[in-house]
Amino acid sequence: MRNFFAHKGRMALSAVAVLLSVAFVCGTLVFTDTMNTTFDKLFAVTSADVTVGPRSDKDRPQSDTGRPVSLPASVLAKVRGVDGVKSAEGGVSSEKVTVVDAHNTNMGSDTGAPTIAGNWTHNDLRSMDITSGHAPKGPSQVMVDADTANKHHLKLGDTLRTVTATGDFKARISGIATFKVTNPGAAIVYFDTPTAQRELLGATGRFTHLDLVADAGVGDDRLKKDVSSALGSSFSVQTQKETADQNRKDVGSFLDVMKYAMLGFAGIAFLVGIFLILNTFSMLVAQRTRELGLMRAIGSSRGQVNRSVLVEAVLLGVFGSVLGVAGGVGLAVGLMKVMSSVGMELSTDDLTVRWTTPAAGLLLGTVVTVLAAYLPARRAGRVSPMAALRDSGIASDGRAGVVRGVLGAVLSGAGGAALYMAAGEDKAAQGSAWLGLGVVLSLIGFVVIGPLLAGAVVRVISAVVLRLFGPVGRMAERNALRNPRRTGATGAALMIGLALVACLSVVGSSMVASATEELDKSVGADFIVQSSTGQTIVAQAAKAVESAPGLAHVTHYLDVPTRITAPNGASENQTLVAADPTYAQDLRRKTTEGDLGAAYGKDAMSVDADYATRNHIKVGDRITVAFVGGSTARLKVAAITSDDTSVDQGARYLNISTVRQYLPADRMPQDMIMFAAAKDGQEKQAYAALKRALAPYPQYKVQNQTDFKQELKDQIGQLLNLVYALLALAIIVAVLGVVNTLALSVVERTREIGLMRAIGLSRRQLRRMIRLESVVIALFGALLGLGLGMGWGATAQKLLVLQGLHTLEIPWPTIITVFIGSAFVGLFAALIPAFRAGRMNVLGAIATE
Structure with missing residues (x-):
């Protein structure tokens, strides 16, 4: 207890890391529980008996x-x-x-x-x-x-x-x-x-x-039974509870995705926080070597010393978790206000804090803190009574360093092998499994081997960055190299967040570049008309598109649910794409056999290459197509389309006129999307005319190819920005780790700093030295994280090739900006430690033991 309260300032940043992580978990749980409560109340009162x-x-x-x-x-x-x-x-x-x-x-x-x-x-x-x-x-x-x-x-x-x-x-x-x-x-x-x-x-x-x-x-159940008996099995009969449960299930799938995604980011923050807490307790134990040695000399057992450190961790975990639970409720209220401002009304009257939420926050925060402090606690228990006679820290274990190096190399190598296997897979499911394994193994491997990499990487960074600052830069380099384990752990915390940033940036940029390239190659339509809310296009809006002047042709595109049976007897439910013959001009699809234009003929269709291979289908074969709500047709396969595309991959086409033969008029689907081509030289006039024609229907948007590409880029950019915002929590915790490491390092080097000041080092030079040390640690973490993330992203892109996305694009402006930004992160993290070091009294620092 005395040690914990004697180091309140040193524990504060670790407590903040626990607080932020627990707050994110509890805030997510409270927010999603409140949304569930809101929908539950709504469904309960709107459902009849x-x-x-x-x-x-x-x-x-x-x-x-x-x-x-x-x-x-x-x-x-x-x-x-x-x-x-x-x-x-x-x-x-x-x-x-x-x-x-x-x-x-x-x-x-x-x-x-x-x-x-x-x-x-x-x-x-x-x-x-x-x-x-x-x-x-x-x-x-x-x-x-x-x-x-x-x-x-x-x-x-x-x-x-x-x-x-x-x-x-x-x-x-x-x-x-x-x-x-x-x-x-x-x-x-x-x-x-x-x-x-x-x-x-x-x-x-x-x-x-x-x-x-x-x-x-x-009762509702009795009434349901009687009504079901009267109506037979032709109708759905549900009690109030069943109706509410069904509605809740429909909404719950979306809420669960959001909940687990946010909890995933909270888990990343917890992982980063482990490094912060591990570093904090490792440095505190090292600074108390003589104290622990004296305790051993007067009779304390290893177990007692070990437990004393773990009790400090429990106090830290409980204190940070309690604040985190309170912060989580505040975060949930803030999220509700944000959602209300964009149109999703959530009332604080429905704020739901289940007992499991604070229990989970307290348990998770405390357990993670104790686990992070376990290794330092073991190290503390191994301090010998003779350590009280020395003025040095705990001796390093050379054998442990060798074991760490071998284990890190093995894990990193295994991760690299898994990523290589992922890149070579021809099926997405197996490739994704290899990718996940490779990410986990390579991340753990880099964390384990980080202290060994610190020496080489820091020297390279220092040669480029720190040598410009003369002797002060060289001292900063030596300080960063003095304890590679500490530097490696501090850099690893930043590495995790930046690796994910780099990976997602590569994937997002590759998706945009691939889709853009695919659109340039395959889309021949000048304009695309679709709903901004996912609705179909009503007939009156479709007629407005057709009546717009300056158009060479208009193509209707609609989805038709069917059950198809291959010649070998294999049946499956399949949504076919019914379109006008001009769609062959609007979308240039490669075929492995036959002519796609012929698929829009009478009683004809196309199939994709994967379906054709699985069912041994070739051009000229007949497929039985049962139209849902209509009659059954025998359609001839006129073309087999290649699956090497990202647009309409797996689509099977037929003519709209064919569908009309087998579906009643009242069962004909509405257009999902429409395409149009302008007459030669009238692109601008046709674009403006289409917008005027659809002005009465604001739910639809008219896009040319430039608009479509920009929207795709914006959508992926918005998703990435959301992910970056969530990852910012992990990066904030990593920054706190750098601050804590530097602050404790300054305390650890009090006498050394006093001696340097005594022989002529100015306050300004001292502050610069600490700032440069922070910068090099941050750049070390950034270099490892960005390199690792780009490797993950490049592997993920190989899997995207299976979806027809062939272009690998490294977003160098983003990567370089993040790397340079890491230097500013290091400068920011060093502000308080450098300021405190500069204010030290020279004589008082020299006299410190």
């Missing part, structure tokens, strides 16, 4: 016609006669809509939350209150949720235009409804039932679901 819907077949999805799957109104009359049903009403709901205001502004969320249109029912009163105006009556009225109204400054009487698969229609706002629970960000509009049926489903007398209320004393 029992819900009846169409039977869904997840293995064979329906065509995306823009209209939700529905059931006939006759089913409503049937369930009303079931015993135990107090009331039943039909509901209409669709997410395949776009709602715009009088200024043509999309009312939808920017965060990916859906826009939902439906009919106003009694079931909605479970979750909403009409706080202004009244429910919609007739086709000219609409009601909107309060969050959307506030966000877009809507009021009663304003006009909204709703774009659906059946057409556009306008309505005035008759009412505003407020959620009783938090709405995470969806935009919701309500119509009366006939309007919702006609405009959203394209037919009256149909519903997307039925909401049933049970009689008093009748």
